Structures are given as structure tokens and as C-alpha cells.
Amino acid sequence: MSAIGKVSLRDNILQRGQRKERGKLLVFNHAVLLVLTAFAVIPLLVLAFNSLKTELEIGQNPLGPPTRIVIENFPTAWEEGDFAITMRNSVIYVVATIAAELVLGGLAAYALARKKPPGSDLLMLYFLIASTIPVWMYIVPLFVQMRMMKMLGTFHGLILIYIAGNAPLTIFLLRSYMIDLPRELEDAARVDGANEFQVLTRIVLPLTKPGFLTVGLVVGLGVWNEYTLALTFVHDPNRFPVTTSFAKFVDRFDTNWALTSAGAIIILFPVMVLFLALQRQFIEGLAEGGIKT
Amino acid sequence: MRRQQLLPYLFLAPALGLLIVFNLVPTIATLVESTFIMSLRSGHRVFAGFANYERIFNDPIFWKSFQVTVVFSLLVNPIQIALALALALLINQKLPGIGIFRSIYLLPIAVSLNVTAIVWGLMLDQNSGMVNGILTQLGFARQPFLHSVDQALWSIILIASWIGVPLWSLFILAGLQNISPTVLEAAKIDGANAWQSFSKITLPLLRRVLAFVLVADTVANFLMFAPILLLTQGGPRLSTNLIMYETYRRGFIYGDLGASSAMLTVMLLIVFLIIGLELYLLRGAE
Numbered sequence: 001m002s003a004i005g006k007v008s009l010r011d012n013i014l015q016r017g018q019r020k021e022r023g024k025l026l027v028f029n030h031a032v033l034l035v036l037t038a039f040a041v042i043p044l045l046v047l048a049f050n051s052l053k054t055e056l057e058i059g060q061n062p063l064g065p066p067t068r069i070v071i072e073n074f075p076t077a078w079e080e081g082d083f084a085i086t087m088r089n090s091v092i093y094v095v096a097t098i099a100a101e102l103v104l105g106g107l108a109a110y111a112l113a114r115k116k117p118p119g120s121d122l123l124m125l126y127f128l129i130a131s132t133i134p135v136w137m138y139i140v141p142l143f144v145q146m147r148m149m150k151m152l153g154t155f156h157g158l159i160l161i162y163i164a165g166n167a168p169l170t171i172f173l174l175r176s177y178m179i180d181l182p183r184e185l186e187d188a189a190r191v192d193g194a195n196e197f198q199v200l201t202r203i204v205l206p207l208t209k210p211g212f213l214t215v216g217l218v219v220g221l222g223v224w225n226e227y228t229l230a231l232t233f234v235h236d237p238n239r240f241p242v243t244t245s246f247a248k249f250v251d252r253f254d255t256n257w258a259l260t261s262a263g264a265i266i267i268l269f270p271v272m273v274l275f276l277a278l279q280r281q282f283i284e285g286l287a288e289g290g291i292k293t
Numbered sequence: 294m295r296r297q298q299l300l301p302y303l304f305l306a307p308a309l310g311l312l313i314v315f316n317l318v319p320t321i322a323t324l325v326e327s328t329f330i331m332s333l334r335s336g337h338r339v340f341a342g343f344a345n346y347e348r349i350f351n352d353p354i355f356w357k358s359f360q361v362t363v364v365f366s367l368l369v370n371p372i373q374i375a376l377a378l379a380l381a382l383l384i385n386q387k388l389p390g391i392g393i394f395r396s397i398y399l400l401p402i403a404v405s406l407n408v409t410a411i412v413w414g415l416m417l418d419q420n421s422g423m424v425n426g427i428l429t430q431l432g433f434a435r436q437p438f439l440h441s442v443d444q445a446l447w448s449i450i451l452i453a454s455w456i457g458v459p460l461w462s463l464f465i466l467a468g469l470q471n472i473s474p475t476v477l478e479a480a481k482i483d484g485a486n487a488w489q490s491f492s493k494i495t496l497p498l499l500r501r502v503l504a505f506v507l508v509a510d511t512v513a514n515f516l517m518f519a520p521i522l523l524l525t526q527g528g529p530r531l532s533t534n535l536i537m538y539e540t541y542r543r544g545f546i547y548g549d550l551g552a553s554s555a556m557l558t559v560m561l562l563i564v565f566l567i568i569g570l571e572l573y574l575l576r577g578a579e
Contacts, residue, residue, distance in 0.1 A: 026388065033383055033394050040398050040459065043412045046423060050415075062421040108308040115301035123305070128571075130316055132564050134516045136541060137557050140550060141322030142315065164315035167308045196300060225405030243407065250411055250523075257415065264408045275403045276396055287467035 047268075051261035058257045073262035081245030081263050082237065090241040092155060093230075094223045097162040098216045104163065105170030105215065106208070110200055112171065113178035114186070124175075131168035135228055146233060158233050162226070166219045173218075177211030177285075178204060214285030217278060224271055242267050324561075327554035345555035355556065357531050358539035361446065362515065365535060369450045369514050373457045374506060380458060381465035382491075402460050410520040413452040414439065439524055442532045449533050452520050457513070461506045468502030469495070501575065508571035512564055536560060 050058055051073055053066040061067065078084070112120050142161070143152075151157030185207075186199050194202065205212075227243040234240060246267055249260040275282075330341035349355045384395045401409070416423045417438040425435045438448045472495060480490040496503075518537040521527060527534035527542065534542075536556065544553025 029383055029386065029388060032379075033388075036380060036383075037394060037397050039455070040401050042423070043409070043416060043455065044400060044404075046416060047408075047412055059421075062415070062418075063423045063426045104308040104311070107304040111301035111304035115304070117298070117301040117305075123309070127312075128568060129565065130312060132512045132516075132568065133316065133320055133561070134518070134537065136518070136537065136544075137323055137561060138316065138319035140544070141319035141326070145314075145319055145322075160311060161315050164311040167312050171308060221403060225407070227405070227407055243405065246408065260411065264412070267408065268404060271403045272400060275400070279396060279399060283463065283467055283470070286464065287470040 044268075047261050047264050050257055051265045053258060055256060055258045062257075070258075073258045074266065077249070077259045077262035077266060080259065081248055081266070082240070083242065083245050083263075083266055085238060086240050086242045086245045089155075089239055090224055090243075093159060093162065093241055094220045096155075096159045097166065097223045098220050100159070100163050101166055101170050101219050102212055102216060105167055105174055106205070106212070107200075108167070108171045109174035109178055110204060113175045114183075114204075127168040127171055131172065135165070139229070139232055143232060152233060153235050153239065155239060158230060158239075161229055161233065162223050165229075166222060170215050170219060173215050174208065174211055177208055181207050210281060210285040213278065214282055217275070217282055221271060221275070224267075320561075323554050324558055326550060327558045330551045331549075341551070345551040346559075349552050349555050349559070352552075354531065354534075355539065358527075358534045358536045361532065361534055362536040365446060365450070365517070366511065366514055368446075369453055369457075370507070370511050372450065373454050373461060373510055373514075374503070376454065376458045377461035377506070378465055378503075380462040381469055382495075384462070385466055385469045399459050399463060401456050402463065404456065406456065406519040407523065409456055410452060410523040413448075413455065413520075414524045417448055417451075440529060442530050445525055445529060445533045449517070449520055449525070449535075452524075453514065453517060457510065461510055464506050464509075465499065465502055468499050472498050504571060504574035507574070508567055511567050515560070515564065515567070 046063070049065050050062070052069045052071065053061070053073075054070050057066060057068070111117065112124065146152045146157055146161075149157075151160070181204065185203050189199050189203050224241075225243060226241070227247065230241045230244060231247075246260070246263045249256055249263050327345055328340060328342060329338045330344055331337075332339045380398065384391060384398060388394075417425075419425065419435065419437050419440055422438070424438070429435060436444060438444050476494060476498075477490055480494055485493070516537050517535055518541065521533055521535055521538040522541070525533040527538050537560070540553045540556040540560070543549050543556065
């Protein structure tokens with residue numbers, strides 16, 4: 001009792017002296033935060049403003065909010081960008097990649113985190129290296145290879161490339177997440193007669209859920225925003241993802257800024273909503289497992 | 294018992310199989326390609342040993358792009374990591390309204406590099422760009438930004454940092470949240486000031502995360518490509534001709550796959566060196 005009293009008294013003395021300084025610090029912190037927030041948000045605001053202006057107004061007023069709000073850019077961009085088709089395709093690419101990635105990556109991560117078969121260290125080194133190899137390093141031979149395997153221009157061909165490309169990072173994150181789980185639970189389940197598959201599906205997977213969520217977000221975001229591989233391996237407009245819709249407005253010699261902005265907002269909107277909604281779990285997922293090795 | 298030993302490999306097989314087919318094999322093919330050259334006489338590819346490497350090492354444009362990449366790396370990595378650390382420390386505080394700040398702040402991470410480059414290209418435009426609008430309002434002269442030999446690389450640094458700073462601060466923030474608040478409180482009670490508890494407690498505990506961020510950021514910036522392709526195409530006067538863009542230009546615009554593959558191989562070796570640094574730094578942290 002007296003010890004607690006002493007600490008709080010000491011705290012009080014400390015706080016009284018620090019309060020004034022702390023007030024100044026608060027103002028300073030908020031000022032810095034405001035500047036940094038402006039840096040983060042202004043480009044997005046410009047995009048949002050311009051998506052609501054006519055092309056003519058953007059010419060006269062490229063910076064500020066629209067004097068008259070025009071929403072026609074959105075239906076026009078949606079039509080001209082074939083978003084009805086590309087949105088559907090991107091959802092297919094994203095969902096299929098995430099689903100397969102989590103299953104394959106989860107299995108591999110579990111093997112590396114818990115079983116540590118001979119050669120694990122070498123495999124980890126390979127995954128580390130593979131995670132840094134840029135697409136340009138292998139895109140030409142891969143094109144030849146895809147043609148030989150008759151996978152050029154198919155949904156599953158591109159999805160397999162995405163799964164492979166994202167596998168190293170997925171395995172890394174999930175492995176470090178699983179390594180931290182208490183082993184006792186798994187051992188208890190084994191004693192109770194669970195087989196290896198049951199241990200994985202009933203014990204490890206439910207406990208690793210936040211890790212899977214984080215990895216799912218990272219992979220999904222990457223696939224949603226991916227452009228180079230899609231453009232190289234898909235040639236049928238019926239199979240193009242959303243990033244090609246955006247490129248359509250930009251690639252022309254004279255860029256229509258109103259449509260470009262509306263197109264960008266259409267692409268950004270779903271990911272932003274998802275990202276904001278899951279942000280807390282996302283950071284926690286990274287904090288709890290992702291960043292350890 | 295035998296099954297027990299095979300099981301982990303069975304679990305690893307699907308992911309590893311896909312990586313081998315869609316990643317490792319074509320990467321090795323590029324390494325092999327770097328030793329071939331297109332023969333002008335026969336029109337066929339012929340084995341050429343290190344001829345492609347000799348060609349690029351004697352090529353001033355390659356060295357110029359190498360130099361630009363080194364300068365870019367030496368500028369962009371410290372800037373991004375310092376700002377990311379500052380940002381993470383700021384949004385880790387329990388300030389009123391911090392949740393909103395944190396959300397807004399991390400928004401750029403969700404934006405693709407292509408969209409980012411396009412929007413910043415618009416904002417940095419010499420005549421109608423927003424940044425010049427603000428500068429003239431404040432009484433400064435208009436700046437050419439992406440059209441100037443002196444400013445183009447800085448403009449690319451700015452654009453790369455718009456995503457880079459929040460992205461890496463996210464990892465540092467995650468690391469900060471792993472630090473137990475009782476440790477910092479104990480230091481406070483013992484009379485440590487803000488700087489002391491930062492330099493003596495926070496920073497050492499962040500060492501692992503910072504080592505990871507340092508290397509991942511360095512690799513990501515070493516491979517910077519999309520803003521160059523979309524905004525400057527390496528110009529003006531090769532001032533933004535980063536090495537990743539140079540390999541693309543060589544291979545895909547000029548069709549010289551041999552030289553392009555040799556450059557990619559050199560880049561891969563440099564990436565290996567950076568990873569070696571990571572392993573070394575992480576070993577020191579343990």
C-alpha cells in the first residue's frame with residue numbers, strides 16, 4: 001500500500017513538472033502530424049476532386065475542389081474502361097490467388113515452423129532470395145515457358161504465376177507467426193489422439209487466423225494492383241484486370257484527366273474501404289508475427 | 294516413422310513446385326541467356342561466354358545508370374527510413390484523434406505505384422501542377438521538377454516516398470507495439486527523459502525490425518521502375534535512368550536481350566549482397 005502511494009506521489013511530482021513541456025510537445029506533434037497527413041492525403045484529394053469535374057474545368061482549375069459537381073465521369077469511365085468485365089476478372093484473380101496462396105503457403109509454413117525437416121535453412125534462404133527477384137528478371141523466359149505449357153492468356157496461368165510470386169513472402173510471414181504459438185496445445189491434441197492433419201486444421205489454423213488475414217491483405221492488394229504480368233500474359237480483353245482499365249485512359253496521347261481520375265477512384269475505392277476496415281487487425285497481425293524471423 | 298519424415302516435404306511440395314516452375318526455372322533461363330548473343334551473320338543465338346558482360350561493363354550508359362542508382366539509393370533510403378521511424382513514433386502515441394491520423398496516413402499503401410506515378414505527374418506538372426500553384430502562391434518561382442536534370446531524381450524520390458514512408462512505418466509501428474509499455478514506464482520512473490528512453494530502450498529493441506526495413510527498403514528502391522517508365526523514361530538526359538529501367542530499355546525497347554540479361558544478372562548479384570547484409574545485421578541482433 002505504501003509502496004503504491006510512494007510511486008503515485010513520485011509520478012505526480014514528475015507530471016507537474018512535465019505537464020507544461022508535454023503541452024508544447026503535443027502541439028508540436030500535432031503540427032508535424034498535420035503536415036505529414038497533408039502530404040499523404042492531398043494527392044488523393046486532387047484525384048477525388050478531379051473525378052468530379054469536367055475536362056474543361058480541370059484545364060482552368062486543376063487544383064481546387066470542383067465549382068460544379070459532375071458525376072457523369074464515373075458512368076463514362078465505367079463504360080469506356082469496361083470495368084464491369086475487369087472488376088469481375090480482378091475479383092477472380094484476387095480471390096483465387098489468396099485462397100490457393102493461404103492453403104499452399106500455410107502448409108509450407110507449418111512444415112518449416114514445426115517439423116523443420118533437413119534442408120529447412122536452405123529453403124528459407126531460397127525463399128528470402130526469391131522474394132526479392134523482380135518480374136523483369138524472369139518475364140521473357142516465363143513467356144516462352146507459358147506458351148509451351150499452353151497457359152498463355154488463361155485465368156489459371158496468370159493465377160499460378162501470382163501464387164508462385166507471392167509464395168516466399170507468404171511462407172515467411174506465416175512461418176514466423178506459427179513459430180510463436182505455444183507447442184503445448186499441439187502436443188496435448190496429439191496425446192488425445194489427433195493426427196497431424198487434425199493438429200494443423202483444428203489447433204494451428206484457428207490460432208494463426210490473424211496472420212492469415214494479414215497475409216491475405218498483402219497478397220490481395222498486390223494482385224489487385226498488378227499490371228505488368230497481366231499485360232504480358234493475358235491478351236483477351238475479356239480476361240483483363242482493373243489495372244488495364246486504368247491504363248486505357250492514360251496510354252492515349254492526350255490524357256483525359258477527368259476519366260483517368262474517375263477510373264483511379266473506381267479502382268481505389270474497394271481496396272481503401274477494405275484496408276480501413278481491417279487496418280487494426282492488419283497492424284496487429286504484423287506486430288504479432290510478421291516482423292520476426 | 295518413415296511417413297513422419299516425408300510429411301513435411303509433402304506439405305512443402307506444392308508451394309515449392311510452383312516456385313520452381315514459375316520462378317526459379319525462368320530466372321535460371323535469364324542467367325543462361327546472359328551468356329548468349331544474337332549473331333548478325335546467321336540470325337541465331339550463339340554462345341558468347343562473358344561477351345555480354347564485357348559489352349555492358351564497357352558501356353558508359355550502363356555505368357551512368359549504375360551511378361544514378363547509387364546516388365538515388367544513398368538519398369532515398371535514409372530519407373524514407375528516418376521519416377518512417379518518425380512517423381511510426383508519432384502515430385504510436387496515445388494522442389487524441391490518433392486513430393484518424395493513423396488511418397489517413399496509411400492510405401497511400403493501398404494505392405498502386407502506377408496510379409501514384411500518374412497523380413504525382415499531374416501534381417508536379419510545370420504549368421498546371423498543384424505544387425507549382427502552391428509555390429507561386431507563396432511567392433516562389435515555378436519549378437520544372439520532372440523536366441529538369443537537377444530536380445527529376447528528387448521528384449522520383451518524393452513520389453517513391455509517398456508510398457514508401459507509410460509502408461515502412463507500418464512495419465516499424467508493428468515493432469513499436471511489440472515493446473512492452475512497462476519497460477518504458479519503468480525508465481520514466483527512474484528519471485529517464487524522452488530522448489534517453491528512445492535511444493537506450495526503444496531503438497535497441499527495434500533493431501531487428503529496423504534491420505529488416507533497411508534491407509527490404511534498399512532492395513525495393515534498387516528495383517524502382519514504374520514511376521520511371523510512366524513519367525520520365527530515364528530522362529531528362531539520363532538523370533533518372535535507374536538501372537532497372539536501363540535493363541528494360543535495353544531488353545524491351547532495343548531488343549538486346551543478351552545485354553539486358555547480363556545487367557539483370559549483375560543486379561541479382563547486388564541483391565544477394567544486400568541480403569547478405571541483412572543476414573549479417575540480424576545475426577548481430579541476436
